[in-house]
Every structure is written in C-alpha cells, then in structure tokens.
Amino acid sequence: MAKTDCTNLVHPDWDQLLTGIVQLDEQFHITYMNAAAEAILDGSRKRLLNTPLFSLFSFSSLDPQVLRHAMREQQSVSDSDVTWIFHDGQRLTVEFIAQPLSNQQVLLELRQVDQIRRINQENSQQQQLQAAHSIVRGLAHEIKNPLGGLRGAAQLLASELNDSDLTEYTDLIMQQADRLRNLVDRMLGSHELPKRAAMNLHAVIENVIAIAQLSAPKQIQIQRDYDPSLPELTMAPDAIEQAVLNVVMNAIEALSDQATGLITVRTRILHQQTLYGQRYRQCAVVEVQDNGPGIPEQLKDTLFYPMVSGRAGGTGLGLAITQNVVHQHAGKVEVLSEPGDTRFLLYLPYIETRSTATQE
Secondary structure, three states: OOOOOOHHHOOOOHHHOOOEEEEEOOOOEEEEEOHHHHHHHOOOHHHHOOOEHHHHEEEEOOOHHHHHHHHHHOOOEEEEEEEEEEOOOOEEEEEEEEEEEOOOEEEEEEEEOHHHHHHHHHHHHHHHHHHHHHHHHHHHHHHHHHHHHHHHHHHHHHHHOOOHHHHHHHHHHHHHHHHHHHHHHHHHOOOOOOOOEEEOHHHHHHHHHHHHHHHOOOOEEEEEEOOOOOOOEEEOHHHHHHHHHHHHHHHHHHHOOOOOEEEEEEEEEEEEEEEOOEEEEEEEEEEEEEOOOOOOHHHHHHOOOOOOOOOOOOOOOHHHHHHHHHHHOOOEEEEEEEOOEEEEEEEEEOHHHOOOOOOO
16 A cells, blocks of 8 residues: 655654654554654664564554554554563663544554653662561561570470470471471572672573472473673672572463463673662673463562562562662662563672762
C-alpha cells in the first residue's frame, strides 16, 4: 500500500524537542520521527522511515489494537509504563501519548523514563535495606537474649540428669536454640566488610554453576554467556559466590514445575555507570535470566525483605543476603520480571578505578 504523504503535518521545531515524536500511518509504518525519537528508538530516521514500528521489538507491552482503536474512535490514549524490548535484548520503558490525526494516522509523543525509574528503584532498595536491618536488629535483640537463657537452663538441667532418655530432651532444646540463633545471625548478616582480593569473577561463577547443577532437575539447562574482556574484580569471593548462588537456586526453584527450563548466566562490563549517585569508570554486571513464570506481583515490592518467600518452606533469606553482600561491595541488585523472562542483575563496581565522586 502506498504511504500517504503527510509531511504537511510535521512542525519545523519538532527536532528541537526533548520529547520523541513519531508519526505513523494506518499500518503503523513510521512516516516521520524527530531527533529525540531517533535516540529513543536507537536508529536514524533515514533507516527507520517506512518501517513498521512494532517490527523493531521482540516484545511490546503496548497492544497495537490500542492505537488502532484510538485512530478509529479519534480519541487520544496514553500510558505511563510501556515496555519495549529490541531484538538485541535492550529494554526500553517509555511514557507515551497517542493523538489520532486525519487520514487514519496517529502521532506518538514518547518520553523515556528508564533513568527516572532506575533512580527511584535505587532509592526504594536503599530504604528497604535500611528498614529491614532496623527491624531485624530489633527482633534479634529480643530473640537472642531469651534463647541464651533457655540454652543455659537446658545445660544446667542436663548436668543434673542421670537418665539418658531425659537428656535427649535437653539436647533437643539446645539444638533448637542453636538453630534459631544461627537463623537470626543469618538474618542480621555480617557487620564487617569481608576480606577482599582481586579475582576472576568467572571462576567464582563457575563454582556456582557446578554447585547448582548438582541439584537442578534434568529438564533445566544452565548456559553461560560471558564477556571475556571482564577484568579481575576486587571482591570477597565466598560472599559473592553465595550471592550469585542464591539467585541461581531461586531460578531453579521457579523452573522446577516446567517441562523445560533455561537459565542463562551472563556477564558484561559497563562503563561510566552511576550507582546510588556515585559514578564509576567500570562496573561488572552478573545477570541471571530464566524463562520461568515470573515473580508474583504481590512479592515484587517486598522481594528483598527477610522472611519473605514465594514458596512453601522457604526462609526468605536468600535474596536479603544477596542484596546485603552486593551492597557491601558498593553495588546494587536490579530485577526485571515478566512471564517467561525474569532477570536479576548484580552490579559490582570496580572500586579501585573509581573516578572522582560526582553526585547526580
């Protein structure tokens, strides 16, 4: 079908706007885009002109029928949370307003909101971490003191008993008291920064995969996608191993009811990355991706709180420990989840190459 000439609708000042402007014909082919839209859609207008908008993405949370309805009814529509995933895996979150034009065309106003969402997520994670630590430390004080008394009383009682059948009960009391104390210690996490050394991050991840494969069902595959240029990272290897293992084991658990499952452990190096307002020249990213059902909506806001678990019998400590370890390395954990694609990204900055502190 021949494209309708609609250049008369293009305003000469649109290239000066920070908002992306995209004009579509009745088949959703791009007939115009301004400079801001080129940046958002990661392509020049020369290359993208007459290209179907939705062919650019492997996934779009925006249903084309929404735009078709707007064109048919001559009503504008908007959405503040549209996710687009390009064919190379790059994700994009935009706010959009669709304004129908004459001749069954539509004008889209696009504003990228990824950076704003990322800053808000970082602030939320910091607040969650601080709130969780305050709650857990308060509970720990109230729990550990009575536990110490119970254990001490059981020891004294055991020393006065001559009947081995009865000492079995005092032994049970002491064992359970120790178990609860260890659980509280795990919830608290370490106050001290673990000893660190420059190490190959891939060697640590290989240990994780070796451990995970021992317990993974046969229908679950674990594949690697490593960046060989990743420099050695100064880290506490045991702690990082535990942090990554917790995420991988969660992915295995999420896939356990599927006929087939795929977990991809990916590493990348980012440059000039900002974490919690601090800019770093280099940052390693460990991504654990699975094709499971996704994180339940009711858990997303409390995912990193201790004792919050999506499965029966779970302690809910794994992700809390992961976040604590990554935070001790000045990094952050990012979660992206939808049915069929859940990703945990662990950002681990290279502290020794950190640039002069800048606040954003």
